[in-house]
Amino acid sequence: MVVKSQLKLIKSLHQKKNRIQHGLFIIEGEKGIADALANDLIPYKLLSSQVGSDITSFEKISEKEFSQISALKNPNGYLGVFNIPKQAALDFKDWVVVLDGLQDPGNLGTIIRLCDWFGIKQILCSPDTVDVYNPKVVQASMGSLTRVFVYYEPIIPLINRFNIPVYGTFMEGTPIQKIVFKTPGIIVFGNEGNGISTELSNHITEKISIYSHPASKAESLNVANAAAIVFYEMSR
């Protein structure tokens, strides 16, 4: 039985401050919820407006109630509320992806999915980056969120502690196919509009650029597409 106050609590989790306060976040979609359970995330509530799910532990609510708690424009009828998991401490023994002020939830979710694909386990975000438990980030990560750790810390003090290469993409830089990627290493991607901040740029040891056609008038690549190409070349 789900009571009104619980629906109100769940709806409040659309906002970051409430997610932090309650230590809870939302996953929508049957598959994402099944993934989270398979990865031992602890559910607080599993709710559905559908009948006939494989996961028997869903509580049934009405479509009207469901539309109140869903963060999606087109709700799919399955919503899980989970405890935000504790993460292992960040280390710099392998690749760490650094995101400097990313704002678009779809981009963060897609980069998490890419990291999962290419076996990268850790993402360090500047504190002004979009929140990883934003429902749109969770949605775009397509279940990969349960397998990639995402940290929020001021970046420069952290990377200053380690003497490892720091790669970053710029319009001008060494063509990426000529770069020898060395692990452990850090690879930085910047904000959608402004790129990597000037302050952080000074800490990049390897500036890399991605080929564009000589006649191209496109001004930039989408940051998640740039990440796809960099991760691919790192693994090539």
Next chain:
Amino acid sequence: MVVKSQLKLIKSLHQKKNRIQHGLFIIEGEKGIADALANDLIPYKLLSSQVGSDITSFEKISEKEFSQISALKNPNGYLGVFNIPKQAALDFKDWVVVLDGLQDPGNLGTIIRLCDWFGIKQILCSPDTVDVYNPKVVQASMGSLTRVFVYYEPIIPLINRFNIPVYGTFMEGTPIQKIVFKTPGIIVFGNEGNGISTELSNHITEKISIYSHPASKAESLNVANAAAIVFYEMSR
């Protein structure tokens, strides 16, 4: 002076059938509009709820009126209505990207932007692919739409006419770094959930796969990220 019936017409362009009927589409954002004008697209109306734009030809409307015609959740105050341009006939003399039932407007827009970056001029979409003049596609293409031609035709009869290689991405296939890409050629990407249709799969002459980490549990790459990696490797 913008009259009510014109605002109603513009709002109707959010829907494909009205775009086709009137031969008009919407571009939002000052930069995208400037790009379109620089690329000789013919404006029907340029409207703004802002003051102080560089482009003096905007007609001023109220914020309330603007929010009625904008297709964006967070309107940016600049909206251009343009004539849908005539395109040169599709040819198969260089790369043609084929999209088989893509549904997400953001993915189509991003792939247009990628084509522009990598110098690919032609995209052939199956008729069930999302419409290129959907305002969200236009938005995600970031101005590249004016430099890449997008066609809608049944795919198989067209590619059957030419004896050129047809590449497509699959979970199982030759690792992409071993592929020698030959132009003229066709490169196919499938629907977000279902991939390339069975019927079209039979026409793929080169099945290619993109490396994933052996321990990865990610099920797939986002289609625009897969396109980024393929276009990069084609140009490498």
